[in-house]
Amino acid sequence: MISCYEIMAGVRRIKSPKEEKFFAHFFSEIEILDFTLPAARSASDIGARMASDGNRVNAFDILIAGIALAHHAPEILTADLDFLDILKIFRVRGQGV
Secondary structure (H helix, E strand, O other): OOOOOHHHHHHHHHHHHHHHHHHHHHHHOOOOOOHHHHHHHHHHHHHHHHHHHHOOHHHHHHHHHHHHHHHOOEEEEEEOOOHHHHHHHHHOEEEEO
């Protein structure tokens, strides 16, 4: 799962029309998973569990994980160590890249 917000915020920060055009096309060609009520509930469960275990995790990672769980993502590839912690606790198959 890719966060359009995170990518586009970076692209707009560097003010690259070429990158913006590329990613606008990219996001128009892939399935976008919505942040639904079930995703919000999953994210709130993740946030509460992580906090009660003393784990501080980026809020965007929690929202993305909630979306992945609500949409039954079979596996997640990530380079984000926080995200790997979430995956272990919630038993979602994942691997670092």
